[in-house]
Amino acid sequence: MHLTKSPGSISSSSRIAYKFESLSNINCNKNSNSNSGKMAAEARTISQPGHTHDRRMRSLPHFLLLAIAVVSLHLESVSAQSMMTKNEPMFISRSETFKFITGETIVLPCEVANTDTYVVAWKRGIAILTAGSVKVTPDPRVRLVNGFNLQIRDALPTDAGDYICQIATMDPREITHTVEILVPPRIHHISTGGHLQVKKGSSVRIECSATGNPMPNVTWSRKNNILPNGEEKLHSHVLSIENVDRHKGGVYICTANNRVGQPASSQVVLHVLFSPEISVERPVVFSGEGHEATLVCIVHGETQPEVIWFKDTMQLDTTERHIMETRGSRHTLIIRKVHPQDFGNYSCVAENQLGKARKTLQLSGKPNVAVFNSPPISQYKDRYNISWAVDSHSPIEEYKLSFRKLPQGHEVVGNAIDSPSSSNSMLMSSSSSSSSQMYGTGSGLHGHRIGSNMGGLSGLSGSGSYSGYGNVMHWGHNDWRNVVLPAVPVSHHYAQGMSYMVRGLDPDQHYEATVQSRNRYGWSDLTNSFVFSTSSNDNEMRDLSVTFYGSSAINRQKLGLLALSSATLALSLLVA
Numbered sequence: 001m002h003l004t005k006s007p008g009s010i011s012s013s014s015r016i017a018y019k020f021e022s023l024s025n026i027n028c029n030k031n032s033n034s035n036s037g038k039m040a041a042e043a044r045t046i047s048q049p050g051h052t053h054d055r056r057m058r059s060l061p062h063f064l065l066l067a068i069a070v071v072s073l074h075l076e077s078v079s080a081q082s083m084m085t086k087n088e089p090m091f092i093s094r095s096e097t098f099k100f101i102t103g104e105t106i107v108l109p110c111e112v113a114n115t116d117t118y119v120v121a122w123k124r125g126i127a128i129l130t131a132g133s134v135k136v137t138p139d140p141r142v143r144l145v146n147g148f149n150l151q152i153r154d155a156l157p158t159d160a161g162d163y164i165c166q167i168a169t170m171d172p173r174e175i176t177h178t179v180e181i182l183v184p185p186r187i188h189h190i191s192t193g194g195h196l197q198v199k200k201g202s203s204v205r206i207e208c209s210a211t212g213n214p215m216p217n218v219t220w221s222r223k224n225n226i227l228p229n230g231e232e233k234l235h236s237h238v239l240s241i242e243n244v245d246r247h248k249g250g251v252y253i254c255t256a257n258n259r260v261g262q263p264a265s266s267q268v269v270l271h272v273l274f275s276p277e278i279s280v281e282r283p284v285v286f287s288g289e290g291h292e293a294t295l296v297c298i299v300h301g302e303t304q305p306e307v308i309w310f311k312d313t314m315q316l317d318t319t320e321r322h323i324m325e326t327r328g329s330r331h332t333l334i335i336r337k338v339h340p341q342d343f344g345n346y347s348c349v350a351e352n353q354l355g356k357a358r359k360t361l362q363l364s365g366k367p368n369v370a371v372f373n374s375p376p377i378s379q380y381k382d383r384y385n386i387s388w389a390v391d392s393h394s395p396i397e398e399y400k401l402s403f404r405k406l407p408q409g410h411e412v413v414g415n416a417i418d419s420p421s422s423s424n425s426m427l428m429s430s431s432s433s434s435s436s437q438m439y440g441t442g443s444g445l446h447g448h449r450i451g452s453n454m455g456g457l458s459g460l461s462g463s464g465s466y467s468g469y470g471n472v473m474h475w476g477h478n479d480w481r482n483v484v485l486p487a488v489p490v491s492h493h494y495a496q497g498m499s500y501m502v503r504g505l506d507p508d509q510h511y512e513a514t515v516q517s518r519n520r521y522g523w524s525d526l527t528n529s530f531v532f533s534t535s536s537n538d539n540e541m542r543d544l545s546v547t548f549y550g551s552s553a554i555n556r557q558k559l560g561l562l563a564l565s566s567a568t569l570a571l572s573l574l575v576a
Contacts (some may be wrong), residue, residue: 066079073218089115089167097178100159101260106152107145108177110165119168120148124161157181157213184261185216185321192268198520199354200274204241210256217258223251223267246272246300275355284362287338288393295333295361297348305357306349307331312345335363336406343521365521367392370399372513372530374499381507381535386498394519395490399498401483405506406531502514508536 092111099108112120122129122144129137130144141153151318152159160181166174189209198204218237226232228241228248241248249272257263281296301306309316309324316322316333323334331350335342347360370390377382386403390396485498496517505511512529 021490041182087111087114089118089169089173091165091173091175092169093165093175095175095177097180099180100155101182101184102155102157104155106150106155106159106179108150108152108163108165108179110148110175112148112151112165112167114167115167121166121168122148122150122167123166125165126509129163155181157183181213182260183211183213185210185212185256185258185264187256187264187266188265188434190254190268194267195269195271195272197273198244200245200272201243201512204239204244206239206252206254208237208239208254208256208266210237210254212256212258212260212264214258214260216256219255219257221253221255223253224252241270244270244272244558246277262279263536271302273302274300275356276305276350276352276357278350278357278359280348280359280361282361284364285304286364286366286368286391286393287335287343288365289338289340291338291393293335293338293342293363295335295346295348295363297331297350297359297361298329299331299348299350299357300329301350301352301354303352305352308349308351309333310347310349312516338363340365365394365519367394367396367517367519367524369525370497370515370517370527372515373497373526374532376532378505378532378534379538381538382505383501383503384505384511384532384534385499385501386532387497388515388528389495389497390517390524391495392517392519392524393494394521395492396487396496396517396519397490398487398518399485400516400518401485401500401513402480402515402521403511404480406510406512505534507532 035272058488090113093109096109098106098108110120110122119132121131127137129135129139129142129150130148133144135143139152143151145151148165150163150165163177163179164174165177166172187208187210189207191205191207196204196206208218208220210218217235218236220227220236220239221232227234237254239252239254249270252268252270253265254268255263255265277300279298281298283305285293285295287293295309297307299305302313307326309322318324321336323336325332325334331348333346343363343365345360345362347358349356349358351357368391370388372386372388374385374387386401395460483500485500487496487498502511502513510531510533514527514529516526517524
């Protein structure tokens, strides 16, 4: 009865019993066969190779037959399950996280196998997007592509979230994709609205708010300039400026950047309202009769000030000789063909709603400040040839040279003096032996100078340089020596100058000098102190140049004198 049962219709224990009973029956038949039957069976075994297995099985013990039955049934079960697994639905795609920029097309993969008899659906939360090949959502941006891959066009920030692809089995199978939407930065608020007006001295606070995913970094910068704190950028959404003045006005730029797309930026124009502020290009303008003079005031103010020019207390109007020009903040008064009465004080007055300002300028016919042009170190130990140049529209009439030995405690830096007290306090003049030579820069000196009486001592005539007969000057360490040198002959050139041989100096010492120039309109300002030094020893080879200037040509004769002392040199010149 058990032999007729199908193994698939009985329980596992019954199937094992059935298998064992079949194997046992094969083994029992061995005892009932006769020898002849045994020989016939062997003959059939030889003719039918499959019987070899049965024959071996008959000879096995019962417990081995039971084990074989169990293993055989297990292998049949595994084979059946494998056949069933090959036919079950499955996912080829895996759950992932995707990042998309707004405006891009989202594609979420859902590759499956063995789903012919099953429904594949897309869900987002409780909403069904697709079921099988049918689109359920009314969103026109959504569709299926290349099977069950989900496509969403023109991605929006609201598309971020989890999307589930599901196979509708008894126990639903699913994968989940996470979508992150990257949003480029956008500046949505600036507290000032892009324009801000404040008064000088006020404080300013400007806020800049931006959105984006990820959250953007906000920085402040200034167009064509650095920030008031001296930095190029400020990493903050708030810009604060204290004690505002006109130098802190301008265009400030807020920039938001999160490395998604292009950075966003917005500008704020800061207007600082302030009363006029005036600076002058040159406080003293030098000119001469018949020349043109230009006076310049640089005027700043917000709102734009009105500028008026005055000569002393009289307001000037535009005339043929007085021309007023304005270019931006530069206000210019041009005086053509200067008359003597034009020299004096001028002022520019600027006024707006917040106040008034005034600056004074001077139009002067006096000489400019002279400039020393001689080398700082003498080739002699007891004398120094000092020279200078000066610009003057009118002829120089005389110079005043002042010099002294540099006091102890004064440090020489280049040609400047670093001392605890001023070195420009001039003391009384002192008569001294001197020599002088006049020259007109850029022109010849007509004839050479004849001897003159300076400070009670006569000069030596007949040559281009003059000697005091070897006399030596002696004075206190801090005494100034002032020498007034007439300008003979008078030069009518703009650039003029003079050289002067200072004698009786001590070897290897530092001296300082200043000079002033005077023309018909007065004395120039005093020069800064010029420092020169004497040598420790005279050069053995002396080279004396005597220069004569003619009206039409320059004839220069150079006389070389070898190893002459100062007394011998003076005597030689006297004999000549």
